[in-house]
Amino acid sequence: MLAYIVRRLLYAIPILIGVNLITFALFFVVNSPDDMARMQLGVKRVTPEAIDKWKMERGYDKPLLWNAKAAGIDQATETIFFRKSARMFAFDFGRADDGRDIAREIRGRMAPSLAVALPVFALGLFAAVSFALLLVYFRASYLDFAGVVLCVAMMSVSGLFYIIGGQWLVSKIWHLVPISGYAGGLDTAKFIVLPVIISVVGGIGSSTRWYRTLFLEEISKDYVRTARAKGLSERAVLFGHVLRNALIPILTGVVVLIPLLFMGSLLIESFFGIPGLGSYTIDAINAQDFAVVRAMVFIGSLLYIVGLLLTDISYTLVDPRVRLQ
């Protein structure tokens, strides 16, 4: 088991290098730092000196991959690739355009992101699995049909509609919670309750339908018929057999998302003014702050790879047939 985890972690290294190379290519080769400087400075102030100054300030004035002018080891280290991309492996992301340290900013913003994302994840999973079980319990009835129709209809509504509509109805018309904002401590609940509910409602349609399909696939298997033939009640069959066996495909989709919860949700955070990583990313995109976007790409990939590893480990916990080697 331990050897397996170590090997998977080692396997993650080439993938992270690949991610790093892609972002490097996107940000520095497809577009030279000159192009970025020109875009950042705007049309009016573009002079060669201004561009050089902009590049100097951000450390983009070095050669891309190989510094012929430097001596010894500096030939490889005094380059944009080493300074900007390779340093990310040490979680050194440099500074954002506004001068703040990106790594520090990210650490500070994880808590608000998690405060919203964790309840959304837990509640969403619980609600979707319960509804799916309910539909399966009443399968092939009008209730099941109506439930599926409702799911498809809810899937077809834009996520923006849930957010805008929810804010309008709950905050503006009913005055139940603040429209947006965030505070630490006990006040947090007041601010996160609406985003959490909206996210859960927005995601429930597709996941309920997906889980229902999984349960139905499981319920048509022979061991379920055997269980019924033994005289087990429908409830015992559903919870004791169907749910447990359907957990395996559910886990594939769900566990990989857990590390990514740290990243927060772009839309929810920016609509509700929650100072998490999602809104940090959106602000960086809007301000065209390439350093921040690069850092977020790297962290997101890292978390995804951790998620894949967790998925594999979770298989052994729920399915004794799976042996990791």
Added chain:
Amino acid sequence: MKPVLLWSDALLFLLLALVFAGGWWSRRQAHLRDAWQKVGAGGTAMAAATVLAAFLVVGVLDSVHYRERLPDAGNEPGKGPVAYSNEVLSALDALLLPLKTRTEKTYSAPLATHLFAKESLDGEGRDFPRLKHGGAHLGAALDGHDGDVAARVVIGFGIGVALWLPLWLFARWRKFGGSGTAIRAVLGTALVLLLIAGPVASLAAGYHVLGTDKVGQDVLYLTLKSIRTGLLIGTLTTLIMLPAAVLLGILAGYVGGWVDDLIQYLYTVLNSIPGVLLIAAAVLMMQVIIDTHPDWFATAAARADARLLALCLILGVTSWTGLARLLRGETLKLREMDYVQAARAFGVGRLAIMLRHILPNLMHIVLIALVMDFSGLVLAEAVLSYVGIGVDPNTISFGAMINAARMELAREPMVWWSLAAAFAFMFALVLAANLFADAVRDAFDPRAVK
């Protein structure tokens, strides 16, 4: 008039040609014909297909582009250089010319005759100014407003029914119902659509049916124009990524060995970058390229089109991995099948086996992917445009409409019509696509759970 073929138009027409060719080809393949007949027998699926067809007609009309010829400035007719307008118009623009040109000053509610906000009129205090075009035929008195609206709705119903009757007679005459196709669902949906379109059209001749937006543009016009953007994003993304996904998926599955390792590595890397971030990074970069090379594009429409295609390409890069993985898995299964083994024993080359024996048996997966991805992509466009990494600001799209209108909910009384129109049209499009996709999947996927 000079026809203009934007890249996205060309790709859309290519896609339509592929769909027709595929349809013609599958008529002669018994198993495909059976599957399509199963789709055709479903009432919901055919109703959804009818709605999609209506959207497609609007989208295709909006993809026939041309540039107006400018009147010769002072020259003798026939002499001097011929100048064309910089504005690229479409056939839909020509049809909706009144809607496009009759702009007001700013917001006005649906069917209103006055602007939404009070303004100071010269010498008469503050009041709601009269609209320039909405209800202009009523004259100054305005007493006939409600009666006029009612009359137009009735006329519209008449037009709708009149357009529907030939369809109905045609269906009766050709006896479509006998072939097991759910023709009643098609006719019923068509009747509902025409009963909506008729009154809307007859009202649109005199009013702004869905109101006007901040700069006074007719919201109905904007929503109709948005349809093309949604359709393009939903279909071209899959079309663009298809060759790469099919090629790499089959290669990985059939050749195996280091090729498989390399391709798997490639898609694990791409997959591990969170989609939105990769899209954001790529769109930002694409924008830099487009901005630094203004000479590549003849018109603003060509530039917006380049950005739209770039967005499709990037969305495709982030989403081909799922399809490639599915195709790889299926190929692994197919290569052990007896008929492939037999072909190999006969000495058929690798390439020929992949092309003639494996590829046709993967087509149902490709088709399912094409229809299943559509609705998600339409929804994604709206979100991306909100984040600021969607289509060009000059492109009319649902996302751009929502983005422009969302701050107006805070107004008192609020401006709800642009948002409502965008969300309603999007909902209809995505719901129809979801229902149709489900039917196609059920008919073509041998493992689908009923």
